Each structure stands twice: as C-alpha cells, then as structure tokens.
Amino acid sequence: MKTRVIAVVAKVMDVPLDQLDETSSPDSVENWDSVKHMALIMAMEEEFGIQMTDSQIIKLWNVASICEAVGQSLPQMTD
Amino acid sequence: MSFNHTDAFLSHIKKEAPAFAKQISDTADRNPGLFGELAEPMLAWACKAIGPQWLETLTRGYTTFVVGVNRSQAEYERDRRYKHSSYAEVHSQTYADPRFMNDYHWGVYVTTFAWEHHLHIYEFYRDQFLGRLRRSASAGKIIDLGCGSGIWSMLALARLESWKSTLVDISPTTLALTRRTVQCTGLADRVDAHQADAMSFRDGAPYDAGISCFLLEHLESPGQLLASLAKSLGERRFAFVTAALTAAEIDHIFEFRRESEVVALAEQAGFRVVAMFSSAPRSVAPSATFLPRSIALVLEKRVGEFW
Numbered sequence: 041m042k043t044r045v046i047a048v049v050a051k052v053m054d055v056p057l058d059q060l061d062e063t064s065s066p067d068s069v070e071n072w073d074s075v076k077h078m079a080l081i082m083a084m085e086e087e088f089g090i091q092m093t094d095s096q097i098i099k100l101w102n103v104a105s106i107c108e109a110v111g112q113s114l115p116q117m118t119d
Numbered sequence: 120m121s122f123n124h125t126d127a128f129l130s131h132i133k134k135e136a137p138a139f140a141k142q143i144s145d146t147a148d149r150n151p152g153l154f155g156e157l158a159e160p161m162l163a164w165a166c167k168a169i170g171p172q173w174l175e176t177l178t179r180g181y182t183t184f185v186v187g188v189n190r191s192q193a194e195y196e197r198d199r200r201y202k203h204s205s206y207a208e209v210h211s212q213t214y215a216d217p218r219f220m221n222d223y224h225w226g227v228y229v230t231t232f233a234w235e236h237h238l239h240i241y242e243f244y245r246d247q248f249l250g251r252l253r254r255s256a257s258a259g260k261i262i263d264l265g266c267g268s269g270i271w272s273m274l275a276l277a278r279l280e281s282w283k284s285t286l287v288d289i290s291p292t293t294l295a296l297t298r299r300t301v302q303c304t305g306l307a308d309r310v311d312a313h314q315a316d317a318m319s320f321r322d323g324a325p326y327d328a329g330i331s332c333f334l335l336e337h338l339e340s341p342g343q344l345l346a347s348l349a350k351s352l353g354e355r356r357f358a359f360v361t362a363a364l365t366a367a368e369i370d371h372i373f374e375f376r377r378e379s380e381v382v383a384l385a386e387q388a389g390f391r392v393v394a395m396f397s398s399a400p401r402s403v404a405p406s407a408t409f410l411p412r413s414i415a416l417v418l419e420k421r422v423g424e425f426w
Contacts, residue, residue, distance in 0.1 A: 073141040079404070101138065
C-alpha cells in the first residue's frame, strides 16, 4: 500500500518518486499546499475506493499518516 | 512587549495543519504591511470573543472550511455545475446546523486575511468604499445585509468614528457569535444586530451606506437582494457588494460565471457602478476550467436619471 500511496503523491505533487518517502510532508514538498492536499486526498479516495472524513483529512500531515488513514479505511489491505 | 496574535496563530496552524499553513504564510510574506494591518486586530477580537480555545477554534474552523471549499471546487470541475441550486437543499446541512455554522463562521472569518485575493478585497474596501464614506459625511448609519461575522461593519466602524451599523443575518448561530465578537471590539454601542431575512429587512431605512458581502451566491434570486439593498438606501448613497464567481462551496447555489453578470444585476437594481475589483488567487491548477474568484463593487444608488 505504501508504494501505491507514494506513487499517488508523486503524481499529484509532480515530484519524482525517488524524492519521496514516509516522512515526506508539506514541509519537504514545495507544491504541497491546501489545494494540492485536497487533490491528493481525492486521488487517494479514487485509488483505494475510500471516502475520508474532514477530520481525517485535516490531520494528514505526511506520507506515513496518509498510509495509516488509508489502512484504517481498508483494514484488510497489506503492503 | 505586547502579545502578537498573528505570530501565535501562524505558529499554531503550522504545527497542527502544515498543508493549510502555507497559503497563509505566503499571503503574509507577500503582503507584510497589509496582512498585519488586518490579521492582528481580527485575531485579537477573535481571541477575546472565543477565549482560551481561540487558536484551536480558528484552526479547526479554517481547515474544515478549506477542505469543504477545495472538495466542492474539485466536484465543480468534474460536474461543471454547483452541487445545489436551491436554498431548501442546503439549509438543513448548513445554516440550521450549529456545529457546521460554528466552524463555517470562524473559517470564513480567517479567510478575510488568510487568502491573498480576499486580503486585496479588504484593501479595495478600505480605499474605495470607506474612503468615499469618510469624504461623504462625518456620521451616518450603515445597513449590513447578510452580515455573517460582521467583520466588514466592524472594520468600517473602527475607521469611521461617528458611524453606526445595523447587522442583519438569518442564522441564529452566526448572529450569536457575531454579537459576542462585537462586544469584544469596543464598538458595541454603535452596532445593533437583527436575526432576519436580508431580502425583506427594511427597519430603520433609509440608510447612509450599505454592505452585503458574499451573500449573492447563496441566494436563488440575487437580484432581489440588490433591490432590497437599493430600497434601504437614501439617494446617491454608496454600497459595497461582493460576490464569488465560479467558486464552489456547499452552500453556493447561484453560479456567477462573469463579472458582467453581477454588474448587470446591480444596474437593474438601481445602482451605478463607481468602482470594481475582480480578485483571483495567484495560482490555480493549469488543468482547471474555472478560475474561482471574487468581485467587489462600490455602487452608488441612482436617483431618477435615464438609464
């Protein structure tokens, strides 16, 4: 799952895959602002077939937390 | 050294919601004087009105609001139309829901200084509208239709020492929060607030100036609001009106696509446009069909001249 999450982040943020890891966040990715954040969430929702709540979305602050939120929405999935 | 509310807020939101802090920091960095002029008093007022939880309340309100706006805009890009088109569709999930309205109230409040294109609307308001009021009369009374947080009236009264304002809003939650904020501004003796329908409110007319900010897009018939505003004003009096264009939100039901549509409605309602400003975000996605933006108009009520 982590690989798929990072692939989505790379596409939405227009950043090379090899520049991203679990610690990547708005602090390290220049394009990651509130508009891109929502585009990222919607791309995740489409990729994994899930729907995130507003309170979940606000607390997502790096790739690791996105993986965790996606995992909670799809508990049967493994990497 | 006095407490700086702006630094405290920026620090808090950067820690709690970094993806949402960037836009505000960019606005502050690019407009240091203007940002400080507006953000500091607004945050100080909110701090007094909300109490110890002010940072958490403002951050939750702003981030929740922005998530809603950005999701709505993405859906709008996909569907090419606003999600709802009638007041009845949005009423129960927005205006009648106190929890939604609390976050919404403070979210919109923060966008006034946090969004660069809104900050520039404040600059236009200060220079083109408040400047005209100051030159036109030393004292007067303002009608503020669909006042929301009341911020536009509060900013007016803070600069126009002998003016008063009558605030009108249909949401009891919003009005309760607004009354509390007004109490904290030192302007309360020059404000009176009414829970009423802005489309039909006429008490106290004629007024010497009018304000209606970001209400038109929430209405099924925005022309009626402008007509109501015109009826409330004395001859040749000024009004400040704003509207959102191709900017989706859950409760935006009237889709303005062009600035000229708003201008035409104002002219039909009995106004002459004396100043206009169209303000858009600095950047949008290259693939976007719509440019979400705001228009601000300074209007003068016509008398009986040919039009």
